[in-house]
Amino acid sequence: MAGPAIIKPCLRQLIAALILVICVFILFQQSSLLLSKQIIEVDDFVEYWAAGRLNLTGGNPYSPEQLLPLQLYAGRTFSVPVMMWNPPYTLPLVMPFGALEYRLSRVLWFLLHTALIVGCASFIWRFYQGAATRTWIAWLMAFSFIPTLFTLKVGQISVLLLLGTVLFLKFIQRRAWWLAALSLLLLVIKPHTLYLVPLAFLFWTIRERRWDLLAGSTLGILAATAIAWLFNPAVLKQYAYAVRHYPPYPWATPTIGGTLRHFLAPDKLWLQYAPAALGVVWFGYYWCKNRLNWQWPQQLPLLVVVSVLTTSYGWTFDYVVLILVILPVFIGVCQQGWNSATIITLSLYLAIDAGVLAANLSGAIQDYFWYMWLPPALVGWYFLTVRLGVVSHLARTVECP
Numbered sequence: 001m002a003g004p005a006i007i008k009p010c011l012r013q014l015i016a017a018l019i020l021v022i023c024v025f026i027l028f029q030q031s032s033l034l035l036s037k038q039i040i041e042v043d044d045f046v047e048y049w050a051a052g053r054l055n056l057t058g059g060n061p062y063s064p065e066q067l068l069p070l071q072l073y074a075g076r077t078f079s080v081p082v083m084m085w086n087p088p089y090t091l092p093l094v095m096p097f098g099a100l101e102y103r104l105s106r107v108l109w110f111l112l113h114t115a116l117i118v119g120c121a122s123f124i125w126r127f128y129q130g131a132a133t134r135t136w137i138a139w140l141m142a143f144s145f146i147p148t149l150f151t152l153k154v155g156q157i158s159v160l161l162l163l164g165t166v167l168f169l170k171f172i173q174r175r176a177w178w179l180a181a182l183s184l185l186l187l188v189i190k191p192h193t194l195y196l197v198p199l200a201f202l203f204w205t206i207r208e209r210r211w212d213l214l215a216g217s218t219l220g221i222l223a224a225t226a227i228a229w230l231f232n233p234a235v236l237k238q239y240a241y242a243v244r245h246y247p248p249y250p251w252a253t254p255t256i257g258g259t260l261r262h263f264l265a266p267d268k269l270w271l272q273y274a275p276a277a278l279g280v281v282w283f284g285y286y287w288c289k290n291r292l293n294w295q296w297p298q299q300l301p302l303l304v305v306v307s308v309l310t311t312s313y314g315w316t317f318d319y320v321v322l323i324l325v326i327l328p329v330f331i332g333v334c335q336q337g338w339n340s341a342t343i344i345t346l347s348l349y350l351a352i353d354a355g356v357l358a359a360n361l362s363g364a365i366q367d368y369f370w371y372m373w374l375p376p377a378l379v380g381w382y383f384l385t386v387r388l389g390v391v392s393h394l395a396r397t398v399e400c401p
Contacts, residue, residue, distance in 0.1 A: 043155045052099075053070060083248075086229045093189070115145065119164050122138060124327045129331065159320055168197075177210065201217065249308045251313065255314045255373070257272040257274060300324070308321065314355075314375070352378060
């Protein structure tokens with residue numbers, strides 16, 4: 001009886017390997033087509049590619065005058081360059097892509113981020129005790145989530161924020177404290193998006209008196225900045241100059257702060273940051289209430305939710321980080337089966353996701369700003385699932401040492 005039990009897994013592995021070889025062969029045969037202008041569009045990724053190339057060659061990655069020729073060379077048709085506003089410690093992550101030709105770099109970026117989404121979804125599903133045989137549901141939900149499609153389509157860097165949250169949980173679970181601290185580097189690539197997570201980490205390290213972890217996270221940022229500086233010693237001055245002279249203040253982003261400025265007083269910059277200030281106040285209350293029994297698997301999804309809701313600047317593709325929040329909900333749906341709570345949960349999620357998809361495909365919404373309803377809708381949906389008891393049991397079953 002032992003024979004079939006051994007043969008079947010081997011047969012599955014052989015079939016999987018064969019399929020992989022066939023896929024690689026097809027990709028190789030069609031590489032010229034995949035890299036053609038008809039397939040590869042010039043999108044947001046060009047800002048990372050151009051900035052990485054400039055810093056790699058000692059140029060100014062934050063200069064519109066130097067970015068524009070490279071972006072035009074890559075195929076961008078606009079006379080105004082798209083700027084990379086990420087801090088200098090982000091540059092080591094994009095410099096290797098800047099060393100390659102644009103179209104090859106864009107394909108590799110797409111494949112890497114697709115693989116990262118698969119890996120992150122798989123980890124989140126297992127971490128929050130989803131059945132291993134239903135991991136395919138995690139992949140389905142991750143890739144049917146419209147912000148995921150947005151970020152892959154335009155070549156944004158937001159997937160690395162999701163990776164940062166996953167690595168943070170993974171290393172804390174394994175008591176790899178220094179690696180957990182270093183993983184925060186990915187969370188501050190866009191420091192405004194998940195701003196409450198580093199803040200919570202700061203408070204947590206102080207309470208636990210883990211000065212080594214605080215030093216570790218700081219060291220990671222300094223080391224990445226040093227790499228960018230070695231190739232371009234003027235990069236810090238260049239970034240400071242760009243922030244002062246080309247600030248992103250006029251942007252109307254689909255956030256609560258952006259909506260307040262757009263409809264109430266576009267010249268009142270403080271409205272953009274008012275929700276984030278309230279988020280910090282909320283965190284102060286939440287920390288005081290939960291600091292004595294702080295468990296990162298329980299608290300991290302909520303910190304992500306409140307950060308996304310109150311962020312000062314953000315775009316639809318940045319909400320890919322909410323995969324960390326969505327998948328535990330669907331684990332609860334799978335575990336509870338069909339009842340009124342799970343039916344409401346699934347129906348509302350599909351309505352939100354389908355609404356964004358329909359608006360995008362129909363062209364009813366041309367500007368990302370008009371998706372400002374999406375963060376409140378997703379956050380409201382999450383809190384409703386908590387109220388309905390779909391995810392409340394998960395917090396009690398997952399603990400880190």
